Amino acid sequence: MSSRRNGARNIRGPQSALTDFLAANNISAAQIRTDYDRRRQQTAQDATNAGEGPSNATPEQDDDEALAAAAQAEEDEKKTKKRKRTEEDAIDKIKKAKSSKGGSKAKGKKGKKGDPDDDDDDDADFDGDDLGMYKKSRPAPGQFEHCDICNKRFTVTPYSKEGPDGGLLCTPCGKELKKDLKKEQRATTKAVGTGRKRRKVESEKLDGIAVGGAKSLSQLCIQKVAQHHDDIEELGDLPQSVLERLSEIFSKKRVMKSKTLPLFLRPDLDSVIVHDAAYLEEEDYRQMFAVVPNLRKLVLSNACQLKDGAIDYMLERCHNVRHIQLYAANLINEGMWHRLFREAGARLEVLKLTWLDAAFEDLVVRDLVQYCPNLERLKLKLCRRLGQDAVVTISDLPALKHLSLQISQDVSTETLVNLVQKRGSGLQTLSLEKFLDADDSLLEAIHDNCTQLSKLRLCENDTYTDAGFTSLFTEWNNTPLSFVDFNSTRDVDNNNPTGPEDAIGLASSGFRALMAHSGETLRHLDISSCRHIELPAFMDVFNGAENYPALEYINISFCNRADTSVVAGIFKSCPALKQLVAFGCFDVQDVVVPRNVALIGVPRAQDAIEQFGVGIGVEEAISRMVEMAA
């Protein structure tokens, strides 16, 4: 005990630090002194009744004796006033006794810390709450201290860690604490997402999943479900829209296999949508049609193992199929295609077939037209063996409303004109991709025959002229369009890089006419690579005064005349804008993107390829751009 005491005596914070601390806490020495004097007088008065006795308290005394000794010491003090040291010792004694009785570590430490030294002024003051304010004064390196956690004695170093209660820790405890801290930090940084692959984040932004702000809760949940696809036994009765979304994600992650497919098959549903069926085999297709006999909508992409047998089974089981969408279903033979249309054609309303190779040819299309009188929506893209005859036959589909064609073989303009003349009046969607030979006579036919179009795509062509587009949109009897895609209608000739004198493809006047006709309802505008649209045309169309209330998506990639002011004008003219794609517009620089808009493809060297607005409105963004330009 005495050795501990001696040890404690050695501990003494540097005077300057103490003074600093006191000053910082607005404690004046004078005040302490007066307090002390007052308190000492009071104790003296209180102790008047106590009897006299030996004033020397020896370390061997037990607790009771210590208490008595203290009382006597105080009495002594009152009487003689010069036996200060004795009193001091006695109080020490009491404190020690108390602390050892209680066994409390904190108290022991406090007592030790607060131990009065031979400092005359403020020794007796250190009791009770006053000790608290010295807790944080850190002992100098080289001194001994008791660990705040394990209470072991150790030598203080400059690297000693501070414990949770403010005391110092010994080396092992410090290490523990550091480890815990690191773990915590790692957890938080993980949540912040630095560990996530940057590529994935960017891809989500380009996909429009993350357009600033937080993701939607359902998006978060769907991600989580997809992450645990192996452990799910049943999805319960999720609504169909959510189920379809999940199916998309499963396909994207390539986990749509025999094991997971049953999650999406429910007898009460009327659709099977699998966007990546590459892993599914004959048995899975059979199961599909067995579980969902009320099938109305069938979507199978990458259906590379879909064979005649499965289609046969479908024709047998499912008598209500209205919607068939297949991608790369190349193991279905010609005979089965014929049978499919003959047996199920009468009810078919939607048919979308892409990337069919050997078996699907013009004769099959003839059957398709003959046996599917109710077909409203037809999409045939990249079917290798289809040619002009197929287009001729399609023009006899009576109920057609939505038509998308991309045919690899040459199709003459007359055939297309004939198609538009026959079906144009009923069409709401017309998408003709990559018909290289189609010329202004087609545009004229559209102008003359179509009155209900809302979606028009004419892309990858170098024959339409600007004049043709202008006259299409001038005094056109059609309701304003909501979806327009004229990408890559331009002349490409290395010998004449600036293009012909009379512009080929959508150019200035055609663009002005388009926006004048459809601006008020236009939602989606793709004019990428329409390289002859001049700056004044952009300026006139997006002048900030004109308003395009529905426009959400604009692609002006490789319209190399567009500059920063055009982009600013777009921000101002399109209040609903979500995405602006501008790859290859080299005059667009230093754009400040307003809130809720994603600008894609305008990078400065170090920048992300996509930028979106954070918390600034259109006005502020534009004024900042002006400042930057100045």
Next chain:
Amino acid sequence: MASETDYVTLISKDGFSYVVQRSSARISPVLKRMLDPTGAFLEAKDNTCILQDMPGIVLEKVCEYFYYNEKNKDARDVPEMDIPTELCLELLMASDYLDI
């Protein structure tokens, strides 16, 4: 008509009630319409929505999401909220219902 308070109460099917900021709850178009003071719904009068299909544990997470969304409204590269695996299907149903 009751005045528009800053906070609204959401009550789960097992009787837990959560008091959340109106601005946060309005993230859900469904709740927004329910609580629209110009509408005639009872919910708007009491500033209280009883969500019959949601257990308290799901609703708690939904409320957490409301605040998470509000907090990250203008941020980019938002850290993803942690969703307990066992809850995610129920939560998915709830999010679909609330359209969030």
